[in-house]
Amino acid sequence: MIEIQAESELTLGTHSELVKLSDALTAQAAIISAEIRRTVQSLLDRLRAPTNEIYKVIQGTNAALVRLELPAEDNTNQQWFNLLIDFAENRNGVQPGGYLSDSQIHSLPLALWLAAVNQLNARVTIVALDDIVTSYDADHRRTIAGLIAAMFSDCQLLITTHDERFFRYLKDQLEAKTWQFTQIIGLDPAYGPRFADHKVTDEMIEARWADGQAAANEMRQAKAEWLLSIGRDFGINVRIPPLKRAYS
Template structure:
């Protein structure tokens, strides 16, 4: 096989392409084989196919699957939480929620194979932890939930983040996310509601603690954890679409934030010119 790299034709694909590009090329070849040789087979199984692929290309893979292979049935498995969330979000955006099952494999053995149960995102699992009085687990998961919400706000609004290969802490994400939304959102009512929600998170004794070393959580009551979760969940709902579940994405040229143009009932928020 040959590939064009940097304008040079006829290159070995291993010459200049990254591991992620090579894996993507392999996926393209596999899907081409499916179209050419497996027309009568409706099933495609994809097991952890994006380990080396960056976020933008992962979204392109989702769109390729949902647009070019509409007549196929998929079994997609992964250990990667981000890839799972991307697939899940685009399932909603394409209006395919009634055609997919989201499951967790919680046990596997040679005789019985995988044991599965219905998957629930953190914001649906945490209330059950709170109701059971499990402060440590509920507090830790809410802390991770907050980190995920803040990171998605920063990415979807193009908030300035320092280059950081080790990942970001809540403290590093909180300021950029809050500041970006404050400058962007033109609707005063929504802007003030988001501001007040951030203040509620600030006041929580849980919010500023590291999830893996949370000494003060022992002093927090279950009601403290509940209020913390409710504040984080409210922020999540304010910056995402209740229909397709996607975070509102900033479109600079249009001076707006929108969930998805494919959404049946998209949420659109006007923004200031920055």
């Protein structure tokens, strides 16, 4: 009986200590969680003003204010945050989906991302932007091109786009002496991507003749490239559909 009583007391003592340890760890976890929440919310608050500034540049000075908020503290899932807008006096803190156009909705993450890069990447001056003008009209594309030129003049930018008009706006806004521009005008299975400055030259045609090879395809390609260049110099928006089969 004495041994059983001793084991019981040991078990109860161990349980009591484990409860204390669990309570202490829970308290520590709450402190750490609160500090993480405070830090993240501070970061979101830091991004609020620049995000709104960029958003207003894109969408106009009357654009609804944007803010980022963490979920309530009693929400067990703290791995996300709310993107909210103050759409009107009686529509504060609402989800943007039911109130904004596609262009405005696309502008929200773009503004947030540009603000974050500008605020937080001071020591990493390489910025990559890929097809960021989805759902924008011509005026907004021009505005975004100017915004990029103004915000990231001290950065190394890599911008890719399928939008030829946006490409031209970038060329208009960014200084040619400090920027390089190139266009992929086709994809040749035997050659790879063909760039705008990789055109068929007279020398290439003459070299094929000198080797006793036919050069009809190259001559047709050179003629098409020349006509395309002339047309675009006149401001004609030329679209050439891909061939279903190669010239023969």
